[in-house]
Amino acid sequence: MPKNNIQHIEWTTRDPRRLRSFFERIFDWEFREAMPGYTMIEGVGGIFDAPDPQMPIGVTPYVNVADLGEKETRIRDAGGTIHKSKQEVSGRGWFTIFSDPDGNMLALWQPAAKPRAGAGAARRKASTRKTASRRPASRAARKKTARTGKRRRR
Numbered sequence: 001m002p003k004n005n006i007q008h009i010e011w012t013t014r015d016p017r018r019l020r021s022f023f024e025r026i027f028d029w030e031f032r033e034a035m036p037g038y039t040m041i042e043g044v045g046g047i048f049d050a051p052d053p054q055m056p057i058g059v060t061p062y063v064n065v066a067d068l069g070e071k072e073t074r075i076r077d078a079g080g081t082i083h084k085s086k087q088e089v090s091g092r093g094w095f096t097i098f099s100d101p102d103g104n105m106l107a108l109w110q111p112a113a114k115p116r117a118g119a120g121a122a123r124r125k126a127s128t129r130k131t132a133s134r135r136p137a138s139r140a141a142r143k144k145t146a147r148t149g150k151r152r153r154r
Contacts, residue, residue, distance in 0.1 A: 007109060008062035009045035016049045060097065062107045068096050071108050 013019045020031055020039060030042040037049040050057060065071050068086050075082060075098050083105075084097040093111040100106065 003064070003066075005064055006061045007064045010048055010060045010062065010107070011045070012048045012050045012055065012057045012060065014050060014057060016047045019047055056105070058105055060105045060107050062095065062109045065108045065110050068094055068108055068110045072096055072098075 034040040039047040079101040082098045086094045096108045
């Protein structure tokens with residue numbers, strides 16, 4: 001994951017169908033309902049349904065980070081305001097929504113750690129080697145051992 005790049009744009013709206021229809025008439029974007037109230041735009045971001053009038057509408061860029069806590073401290077120290085702190089998206093990661101000193105909304109995204117792909121493969125390979133060394137000798141190998149008295153090493 002690139003460091004601190006904008007990786008997702010989210011539109012917050014009171015009328016997600018109208019906004020989706022608008023974008024469909026302009027762009028060749030692929031839309032899919034990710035969950036109630038949230039429409040994903042493949043490779044771009046998403047449309048968030050915000051029926052609560054207290055929730056501001058607008059566009060929020062999401063920036064990749066490795067450590068939300070550390071970035072939240074830096075935001076506060078620099079004069080920003082945290083609006084939602086470390087909210088979990090089950091199985092995917094966490095986000096924080098904040099505003100800069102001018103009131104511009106941004107969000108941070110910390111993805112969940114992915115299991116190491118190599119670790120399982122290495123264990124399976126080692127297990128296969130152990131199993132192979134325990135296999136009974138072939139019929140030809142057993143005959144040769146019987147004739148010479150020496151067992152062939154693998």
